[in-house]
Amino acid sequence: MTKPAAPKRHLPSSPFKAPTAPAPKHFAVGDQVTHDVYGLGRVIGVEDGIATLVDFGSARERILSPYAKMTKL
Numbered sequence: 001m002t003k004p005a006a007p008k009r010h011l012p013s014s015p016f017k018a019p020t021a022p023a024p025k026h027f028a029v030g031d032q033v034t035h036d037v038y039g040l041g042r043v044i045g046v047e048d049g050i051a052t053l054v055d056f057g058s059a060r061e062r063i064l065s066p067y068a069k070m071t072k073l
Contacts, residue, residue, distance in 0.1 A: 024049070024065070024066065025065075025066070025067045025070070025071075025072070027043045027046060027052050027067070027070075027072060028043065028046065029043055029044060029045065029046055030042065030043060031043045031072050031073075032072070032073045033054060033070050033071065033072055033073060034070070034071055034073055035054070035056070035061075035063065035069055035070045036069035036070075037069060038054070038056045038059070038061055039056060040056070040057075040073075041054040041055055041056035041057070041061075042054065042055050044060070049065055050064070050065055051063060051064045051065060052067070052070075054070075
């Protein structure tokens with residue numbers, strides 16, 4: 001097995017722009033969301049910057065930040 005490549009450093013003297021990190025996703029109570037594993041759901045609770053509680057109909061799941069697999073509809 002090989003190790004994953006380390007992120008490359010950006011030198012201040014570089015003529016290229018530094019890569020920007022995507023803005024963190026924010027969800028509010030009542031938002032309709034979709035999740036890659038659980039499907040369609042509605043946000044029923046929010047812990048700022050930590051997690052969201054989502055009702056997917058058949059189950060309630062606590063989804064942790066950075067919400068890589070969840071998007072707002």
